[in-house]
Amino acid sequence: MGPLMDVAALRARIQAGQRTVLLDVRWKLGDPHGRDHYLEAHLPGAVFVDLATELAAPAQPERGRHPLPPLEQFQGSARRWGINDGDVVVAYDDSGNMAAARLWWMLRHAGVVEVYLLDGGLAAWRAAGLPVEGGDAPTVPGNVTLREGLMPAIDAEAAGTWARTGILLDARAGERYRGEFEPVDPRAGHIPGAVSAPTTENVDQSGRFLPADELRRRFSALGISGDAAVAVYCGSGVTAAHEVVALELAGIPASLYPGSFSEWSNNPERPVVAGGQPG
Incomplete structure (x- = not known):
């Protein structure tokens, strides 16, 4: 089934009484009120x-x-959310899964096999006319045992040389890649050799991921072909996980640079390039 679950499939699971752990990852850069939004309305039981x-x-x-x-610490959180070994987990947010993808990647990285993103998130659920609820959902602690290192990841040293033999994608907005605007990190621009690939272009206007063939064309136009090794970064390792999802949908394995530009740009010895070209 891949990394996504659509509303119809999730609804069918719930109606059939199949155990499903629903996780609401409401977060946006510049909006610290994700929990308040959750308390107002979320999927039942999330x-x-x-x-x-x-x-x-x-x-x-x-x-x-x-x-x-x-x-x-992450295992303690996962158990607090109610995850047991072998559970099916579905995560979502209200921003095209830009935040929820971080949880998807982390759980996959930690050995949870059946973890999915609700394609279209909360908006898709509501568009289907399905109910939401407010307040905190009750939880029963789980027993999941997590591991490490099951998804490919790179560090700053590898990111600095990646473009010599592979493709390094920058998932941030184009203006941040070009160095025209930098709201949070100490320097503006991008890692030398990186190609601009804004993660917002992975989804349609409703926040659903583009079909796999469209994603393949998108990444091909960015220079990804054959067996090229692909790695992705963003500002702080959140939306880059969304790009990893899109690449997986396109059949392209990719490594994540968790520290991303916020780590890179804090070291004055690491070069930063401005402008629209990889450099």
Whole structure:
């Protein structure tokens, strides 16, 4: 089934009484009120996941704005959300899965096999006329045991040389890639050799991922072909995970640089390039 589950499939699971852990990852850069949005309305039974505190360790200049949390801490969070070994997990948000993809990648990285994104997220659920509820959903602690290292990832050293033999994609907005606008990180521009590939172009106007053939054409136009090794970064390793999902849909394996530009740009010894070309 791949990394996505559509509304019809999720509804069928719920109606059939099949155990499904629903996780709401409401988060946007510049909007710290994800929990408030969740409390107003969410899928019935969905548990809120706080990206800033549960999907990241505290910001550190040498590791970026959203470093991956220690495995023990992440396992504790996953158990608190109610995940058991072997569960089917479906994550969503209200921003085209730009935030929920971070949880998808982290759970896959930690060995959870059946984890999906609800294609279209909360908007798609509502568009289907399905009910939402408010308040906190009750949870029963789970027993999931997590591992490490099951998704490909790279560090800053590898990111700096990746474009010599592979394709390094920058998933941020084009103006941040070009260095025209930088709202949060210490320097503007991009990692030398990186190709601009805004993650917003992976989805349609409704927030659903583009069909696989369209995604393949998109990535082919960016120079990805054959067995080229692909890696992705963004500002802090959140939306880059969304790009990894899109690449998987297109049949292209990709590595994630978790520290991303927030880690890279905090080290003055690492070069930064401005402008519209990889450099």
